Amino acid sequence: MSITPGTPSLLDSADPEAARAVDEEVRRQHDTLEMIASENFASRAVREAAGSVFTNKYAEGYPGKRYYNGCEPSDKIERLAIERAKELFGCAHANVQAHSGSTANQAVFFAVLKPGETVLSLSLAHGGHLSHGHRVNMAGQYYRIVNYGLSKDSELIDYDEMARIAREEKPRLIITGGSAYPRLIDFAKFREVAEEVGAVFLTDMAHFSGLVAGKAIPSPVPHSHIVSSTTHKTLRGPRSGIILMDEEWAKPVDKALFPGIQGGPHMHIVAAKAVAFGEALRPSFAEYAKQVIRNAQVLGEALVEQGLRLVSGGTDTHLVLVDLTRYDVTGKDAANALEEAGITVNKNAIPFDTRKEWITSGIRIGTPALTSRGMKEDEMRTIAGWIAEVVKDPASGEVQRRIRSQVEEMTAQYPLRADEPA
Numbered sequence: 001m002s003i004t005p006g007t008p009s010l011l012d013s014a015d016p017e018a019a020r021a022v023d024e025e026v027r028r029q030h031d032t033l034e035m036i037a038s039e040n041f042a043s044r045a046v047r048e049a050a051g052s053v054f055t056n057k058y059a060e061g062y063p064g065k066r067y068y069n070g071c072e073p074s075d076k077i078e079r080l081a082i083e084r085a086k087e088l089f090g091c092a093h094a095n096v097q098a099h100s101g102s103t104a105n106q107a108v109f110f111a112v113l114k115p116g117e118t119v120l121s122l123s124l125a126h127g128g129h130l131s132h133g134h135r136v137n138m139a140g141q142y143y144r145i146v147n148y149g150l151s152k153d154s155e156l157i158d159y160d161e162m163a164r165i166a167r168e169e170k171p172r173l174i175i176t177g178g179s180a181y182p183r184l185i186d187f188a189k190f191r192e193v194a195e196e197v198g199a200v201f202l203t204d205m206a207h208f209s210g211l212v213a214g215k216a217i218p219s220p221v222p223h224s225h226i227v228s229s230t231t232h233k234t235l236r237g238p239r240s241g242i243i244l245m246d247e248e249w250a251k252p253v254d255k256a257l258f259p260g261i262q263g264g265p266h267m268h269i270v271a272a273k274a275v276a277f278g279e280a281l282r283p284s285f286a287e288y289a290k291q292v293i294r295n296a297q298v299l300g301e302a303l304v305e306q307g308l309r310l311v312s313g314g315t316d317t318h319l320v321l322v323d324l325t326r327y328d329v330t331g332k333d334a335a336n337a338l339e340e341a342g343i344t345v346n347k348n349a350i351p352f353d354t355r356k357e358w359i360t361s362g363i364r365i366g367t368p369a370l371t372s373r374g375m376k377e378d379e380m381r382t383i384a385g386w387i388a389e390v391v392k393d394p395a396s397g398e399v400q401r402r403i404r405s406q407v408e409e410m411t412a413q414y415p416l417r418a419d420e421p422a
């Protein structure tokens with residue numbers, strides 16, 4: 001289970017079958033180019049905390065007010081995570097117990113809305129997120145969801161349309177953020193509209209919270225009533241969630257999360273979040289966040305030079321969304337061909353996509369994980385060339401095999417974390 005391939009671990013002898021699957025994943029992460037925009041490589045310290053004895057502890061409640069005894073160390077670690085989250089993001093209150101970004105959003109819905117009330121969010125088809133009220137999601141069935149989208153010409157959020165819908169529909173909650181929007185968001189504009197129509201404004205910064213933490217892009221915190229996030233994407237912590245808010249929302253949101261949505265917090269993951277926030281407070285993390293964006297921009301420019309079209313023409317963040325309609329390939333086929341070539345991305349709908357969600361006309365490509373490996377602009381240019389070659393000839397096993405071996409030569413030069421010994 002060691003992160004270094006081939007290093008023996010306790011799991012190898014305790015449960016060889018499970019160990020084989022873990023080892024396979026270690027090798028996969030090492031030997032391929034991980035470019036799923038929502039993935040990253042957590043540090044050893046984060047993984048050690050996540051694998052710590054806190055996994056044994058029940059601690060329902062909040063620090064100083066638990067339902068079970070024996071919670072002193074749990075209080076200590078949760079307070080540490082809270083204080084670090086507040087310092088990192090400059091917010092009045094932080095809830096660090098959400099198990100994931102989706103439960104963080106559920107808790108906000110539960111705190112702010114009564115069933116049937118109206119939510120205005122970015123459509124999933126235009127880069128939003130399932131948990132913001134897609135029809136197949138619980139939120140889409142318990143609340144009345146209306147969506148804003150992107151402008152067809154610029155492929156940027158259509159702020160005028162968003163404001164018009166808000167005035168017509170009078171939502172109780174307005175949400176921005178999503179999973180496939182590569183551009184900066186005008187949070188002040190959203191707040192202005194929310195104030196005008198009497199709505200609560202939630203920013204879901206799951207994708208870009210690490211860039212905010214590293215001060216590489218503007219923060220939604222001063223403009224939002226509530227901010228939700230995952231902690232494992234650009235933020236590079238354990239797989240989990242957080243909710244940041246103004247003081248007025250502290251009690252309702254805490255109560256909505258526990259006992260409203262969740263039971264016992266995952267204290268081992270709370271511990272790992274404390275460690276990750278500590279890492280993100282260091283100057284080296286700011287450097288990392290800036291490099292993530294530089295890498296995405298160089299990757300995007302190189303893809304464009306190779307003839308590929310990017311949704312909105314480029315990126316301000318950690319991801320690019322590639323429109324494949326000019327080539328005879330679907331998002332699904334392109335992502336599968338790239339996987340054969342050792343490059344992991346995901347198929348993704350592009351705005352106004354005519355293909356189904358399971359097929360799509362695009363791929364989403366992100367740089368957070370490869371930047372953690374220490375890869376920079378030169379590697380991005382090389383990788384863009386490989387991606388373009390595979391996408392233009394997705395049926396060629398020969399192209400895939402050749403690139404796969406080049407990928408393995410490249411990945412052999414980089415540990416998963418440039419700042420840790422191999």
Ligand code: DSN
Nearest residue numbers: 037038101129179180
């Ligand atoms: N699955 C995440 C992503 O890839 O963006 C969102 O939940």
